[in-house]
Amino acid sequence: MTLINVTVDETAYSDDVEPRMLLVHYLRERLGKTGTVVGCDTSNCGACTVHLDGRSVKSCNMLAVQADGHEVTTVEGLAKNGELHPMQKAFHECHALQCGFCTPGMIMQSIDLLNENPDPSEEEIRSGLEGNLCRCTGYHNIVKAVQSAATGATS
Amino acid sequence: MTATEELPAAAPVREIGNARFRKEDQRLITGRTKWTDNIQLTGMLHLAMVRSPFAHATITNIDTSEAKAAPNVVTVVTGAEVAEEQGGLPTVWAINTEQKSPVHPSIAVDRVAFAGEIVAVVIARSAAEARDAAELVDVDYEELPAVLDLKKAATDEALTHPDLGTNKSAFWQLDSEAAGTGVSVDDAIAEARDNGILIEREYRQQRLIPAFMEPRSFVCDPTGEQLTLWSSTQVPHIVKFFISAAMGIPEQKMRVIAPDVGGGFGGKLQVTPEDFIAVLCARRTGKPCKYTETRSESLMTGHHGRDQWQQMTLAAKADGTVTGLKVELMCDLGAYAGLVGGGVPILGAFMYNGIYKFPAYQFNCNNYYTNKTWVDAYRGAGRPEATYAIERVMDELAAEVGVDPLVIRERNWVTHEEFPFSSVAGMVYDSGNYEAATEKAKQMFGYDELRAEQQRRRESKDPVQLGIGVSTFTEMCGLAPSRVLGSLNYGAGGWEHSSIRMLPTGKVEVITGVSPHGQGHETAWSQIIADRLGVPFDDVEVLHGDTQVSHKGLDTYGSRSLVVGGQAVVMAANKVIEKAKPIAAYLLEASVDDLEFKDGRFQVAGTDKGMAMGEVAMAAFAAHDLPDDLEPGIDAEATFDPVSFSYPHGTHLCALEVDTETGGIKMRKYVAVDDVGVIVNPAIVEGQVHGGVMQGIAQALFEEAVYDDVGTLVSASFVDYLVPTAADTINFDTEHTESPATTNDLGTKGVGEAGAIASTPAVVNAVVDALRQFGINDVQMPCTPERVWKAINSAGPKGDDPTEQAAMPHFDENEGGVQ
Numbered sequence: 004m005t006l007i008n009v010t011v012d013e014t015a016y017s018d019d020v021e022p023r024m025l026l027v028h029y030l031r032e033r034l035g036k037t038g039t040v041v042g043c044d045t046s047n048c049g050a051c052t053v054h055l056d057g058r059s060v061k062s063c064n065m066l067a068v069q070a071d072g073h074e075v076t077t078v079e080g081l082a083k084n085g086e087l088h089p090m091q092k093a094f095h096e097c098h099a100l101q102c103g104f105c106t107p108g109m110i111m112q113s114i115d116l117l118n119e120n121p122d123p124s125e126e127e128i129r130s131g132l133e134g135n136l137c138r139c140t141g142y143h144n145i146v147k148a149v150q151s152a153a154t155g156a157t158s
Numbered sequence: 159m160t161a162t163e164e165l166p167a168a169a170p171v172r173e174i175g176n177a178r179f180r181k182e183d184q185r186l187i188t189g190r191t192k193w194t195d196n197i198q199l200t201g202m203l204h205l206a207m208v209r210s211p212f213a214h215a216t217i218t219n220i221d222t223s224e225a226k227a228a229p230n231v232v233t234v235v236t237g238a239e240v241a242e243e244q245g246g247l248p249t250v251w252a253i254n255t256e257q258k259s260p261v262h263p264s265i266a267v268d269r270v271a272f273a274g275e276i277v278a279v280v281i282a283r284s285a286a287e288a289r290d291a292a293e294l295v296d297v298d299y300e301e302l303p304a305v306l307d308l309k310k311a312a313t314d315e316a317l318t319h320p321d322l323g324t325n326k327s328a329f330w331q332l333d334s335e336a337a338g339t340g341v342s343v344d345d346a347i348a349e350a351r352d353n354g355i356l357i358e359r360e361y362r363q364q365r366l367i368p369a370f371m372e373p374r375s376f377v378c379d380p381t382g383e384q385l386t387l388w389s390s391t392q393v394p395h396i397v398k399f400f401i402s403a404a405m406g407i408p409e410q411k412m413r414v415i416a417p418d419v420g421g422g423f424g425g426k427l428q429v430t431p432e433d434f435i436a437v438l439c440a441r442r443t444g445k446p447c448k449y450t451e452t453r454s455e456s457l458m459t460g461h462h463g464r465d466q467w468q469q470m471t472l473a474a475k476a477d478g479t480v481t482g483l484k485v486e487l488m489c490d491l492g493a494y495a496g497l498v499g500g501g502v503p504i505l506g507a508f509m510y511n512g513i514y515k516f517p518a519y520q521f522n523c524n525n526y527y528t529n530k531t532w533v534d535a536y537r538g539a540g541r542p543e544a545t546y547a548i549e550r551v552m553d554e555l556a557a558e559v560g561v562d563p564l565v566i567r568e569r570n571w572v573t574h575e576e577f578p579f580s581s582v583a584g585m586v587y588d589s590g591n592y593e594a595a596t597e598k599a600k601q602m603f604g605y606d607e608l609r610a611e612q613q614r615r616r617e618s619k620d621p622v623q624l625g626i627g628v629s630t631f632t633e634m635c636g637l638a639p640s641r642v643l644g645s646l647n648y649g650a651g652g653w654e655h656s657s658i659r660m661l662p663t664g665k666v667e668v669i670t671g672v673s674p675h676g677q678g679h680e681t682a683w684s685q686i687i688a689d690r691l692g693v694p695f696d697d698v699e700v701l702h703g704d705t706q707v708s709h710k711g712l713d714t715y716g717s718r719s720l721v722v723g724g725q726a727v728v729m730a731a732n733k734v735i736e737k738a739k740p741i742a743a744y745l746l747e748a749s750v751d752d753l754e755f756k757d758g759r760f761q762v763a764g765t766d767k768g769m770a771m772g773e774v775a776m777a778a779f780a781a782h783d784l785p786d787d788l789e790p791g792i793d794a795e796a797t798f799d800p801v802s803f804s805y806p807h808g809t810h811l812c813a814l815e816v817d818t819e820t821g822g823i824k825m826r827k828y829v830a831v832d833d834v835g836v837i838v839n840p841a842i843v844e845g846q847v848h849g850g851v852m853q854g855i856a857q858a859l860f861e862e863a864v865y866d867d868v869g870t871l872v873s874a875s876f877v878d879y880l881v882p883t884a885a886d887t888i889n890f891d892t893e894h895t896e897s898p899a900t901t902n903d904l905g906t907k908g909v910g911e912a913g914a915i916a917s918t919p920a921v922v923n924a925v926v927d928a929l930r931q932f933g934i935n936d937v938q939m940p941c942t943p944e945r946v947w948k949a950i951n952s953a954g955p956k957g958d959d960p961t962e963q964a965a966m967p968h969f970d971e972n973e974g975g976v977q
Binding site: 032 | 179183187188190191195196373419841851876881884
């Protein structure tokens with residue numbers, strides 16, 4: 004067991020973890036952050052995407068011990084004082100989700116994408132989301148949502 | 159289940175037709191979702207599966223001692239230990255009484271029939287410890303010859319199940335002459351051979367994997383009076399029925415809950431070994447047990463879809479008027495007959511004739527077992543295969559006649575004046591307008607301009623050629639009239655149920671027997687009820703997916719939820735109004751006959767006297783002053799058995815660029831004009847079309863479940879199974895025409911599968927359209943750059959040598975071979 008200190012969604016945690024424990028399992032099983040989900044075991048699907056110190060990472064592709072001393076944001080930490088993050092609003096208003104399983108990771112990746120490139124072309128959005136799979140939407144409305152969030156078009 | 163934002167100020171009066179933002183979204187975008195894998199119960203144990211690495215083998219010994227001794231392992235269960243208790247997995251649809259169906263144990267007892275089949279289950283205190291210990295279970299196998307190729311399966315050279323004596327599961331035929339719905343197909347073929355056009359083609363429907371995003375998960379809690387199973391399933395009611403029946407658990411002691419379910423596409427239309435095993439292990443240990451599959455397990459052992467060879471013989475007059483269609487189908491069921499299993503191709507049997515006026519039709523289907531993952535429903539289930547084959551072969555006819563593919567379709571399709579139309583397969587299409595949908599699609603697509611560009615590129619020998627693909631489809635969905643299912647030897651009905659609870663405060667709980675997993679039923683059903691009962695959209699709560707709340711239902715698949723389940727909701731709402739009316743009349747001191755119900759109020763005609771539905775609900779709840787002969791309460795329920803299938807249709811057009819030097823394909827434009835009758839929520843419908851179209855494109859260009867020569871699935875991860883990404887595709891242009899259905903009150907038709915049914919042939923027709931100039935008339939799916947490049951380069955230098963046509967075997971050579 005290894006002691007880690009990690010801040011998740013602005014709360015500090017201190018935990019003994021098995022060195023082999025993945026960050027996503029730590030988030031889900033130890034902290035109850037079940038908004039972040041596991042969709043594959045090869046880091047292809049991106050459903051587990053969170054932010055580590057403000058940059059997107061696939062939390063299935065990282066050990067919990069590697070998050071020691073870092074700050075993690077999950078989809079559960081996006082809304083502030085009951086106010087949705089603009090990307091959450093954009094997904095809702097553009098009907099960019101159906102079953103919603105990919106949504107947490109997709110939203111986290113989309114935020115990262117706009118942080119990097121606030122005014123992306125459609126092609127840049129599509130290639131920026133290449134690491135996140137969705138089976139329901141055909142990506143059409145996801146791309147629209149990111150465009151909408153980029154232009155501040157949400158209500 | 160959460161409140162949504164307030165209505166925009168200028169909200170339309172009617173909810174139906176309004177692109178409402180979804181009620182479901184709030185929890186999904188904030189991570190407050192209840193997936194099965196999120197469930198943690200006190201003292202819960204975890205399961206790990208030991209799976210066969212061999213496609214076909216005898217189990218000679220299982221040594222569990224080392225695994226049992228591993229840290230925190232509770233026990234290890236083998237098939238032999240539970241052989242009596244576990245029963246067999248259900249097949250609800252033996253396509254005829256002679257169908258051979260091998261027993262399908264949840265845990266293999268003495269033989270495995272596909273790689274990935276469960277041979278033992280480790281129960282431990284944590285998921286990680288269970289998986290660690292699964293590695294320690296020592297299984298001895300004796301390999302048996304494996305049947306891996308569908309066509310070889312038909313020869314019975316090797317047997318998937320030696321005890322069965324054959325690989326053939328069943329044969330099924332639909333013949334229009336015998337059924338009295340048409341004339342002799344053989345006569346039509348003979349006539350066309352001599353005096354007309356005969357098109358003979360063989361198409362391959364590759365094996366696909368549904369690949370829903372949420373891996374399947376199961377939690378069974380054996381404490382309490384009822385055994386409770388949470389399952390990431392599309393079909394909680396069906397799971398409850400079959401687990402009770404197969405394991406001898408009294409039905410009233412079993413409760414199944416489908417909490418939030420992350421997609422299904424038919425892949426969760428199954429009663430799985432893992433459902434059974436979760437129940438078995440919970441009963442044996444007395445503790446809650448949980449199992450969540452990995453993605454590799456999901457791809458390897460969740461049921462697959464498609465996997466057919468289709469031989470099409472189309473007869474036509476010299477001018478391209480169709481005269482007959484004969485279909486010879488070979489279907490791979492994999493190792494076992496699944497829940498719907500062998501019935502999947504039969505769902506396509508009535509659709510090969512498509513929208514065309516064939517006077518003669520014959521459909522012959524042979525189902526075979528192979529030592530591969532079992533095959534069952536996948537989005538469209540039988541109908542995408544049928545639509546693909548007919549739309550491909552209609553293009554061949556157009557090429558033969560030398561006219562545009564749309565011209566040959568127009569020459570043969572049912573015109574809008576001809577509805578209701580009785581098809582040669584015996585279906586009655588209630589409504590539609592193929593001309594209108596096609597015209598709209600052509601306009602949106604810029605059809606003539608793209609054809610002109612295509613011509614320019616051909617003439618200039620541009621290395622990048624343009625292909626234009628057409629798909630004018632219909633499908634049958636809204637499963638299904640119970641009598642029809644009975645006549646097809648299906649083991650259940652096709653009705654749907656709803657009940658409505660009128661709460662004292664005027665709020666409404668709608669209980670539905672369908673089980674959404676991404677479709678947005680909570681939103682759409684609220685819209686229906688808001689209109690019917692005149693209550694605010696946000697005052698409606700839709701409850702589903704828990705057999706204790708929704709006690710009666712047949713769940714979600716086959717684009718049935720709205721057209722069958724929605725109609726049950728409408729009927730239940732009508733009953734609420736009828737029950738409320740005499741109470742309102744009594745309280746208003748008026749005659750029932752003088753009351754009219756409008757916009758949520760009972761109004762006494764010609765006066766200003768009236769009361770709201772909510773007031774009647776409160777009066778019925780208080781029950782202080784009600785007529786003597788009325789029960790206090792206005793709740794109501796209804797069960798709807800459809801009289802007909804639902805027949806959405808549409809025209810999809812696809813333009814793509816084929817790089818003849820690399821074989822690479824780039825989507826250029828995709829237009830979908832669908833007619834799904836009256837639309838309840840346009841945003842939701844559009845989303846369904848987008849997703850469906852994408853899955854159809856995925857079959858055309860990307861996805862295939864590939865086995866190696868010893869029966870190992872090599873595409874068992876998302877590295878190898880190519881679910882398309884955002885970068886692989888383009889935006890779609892979607893529109894609608896509206897021909898209201900005549901078989902339900904809302905006028906709606908199913909939409910869940912339409913996109914996936916329509917798009918595959920549109921895309922492959924486009925690929926072939928670009929390459930036909932090189933003498934190519936088929937590229938096997940998925941049309942990868944490699945296959946396209948090979949097709950071009952085996953066709954000779956830029957199209958001067960059309961070898962493909964000559965290489966096509968004549969079906970007569972095979973006659974009598976495979977029935």
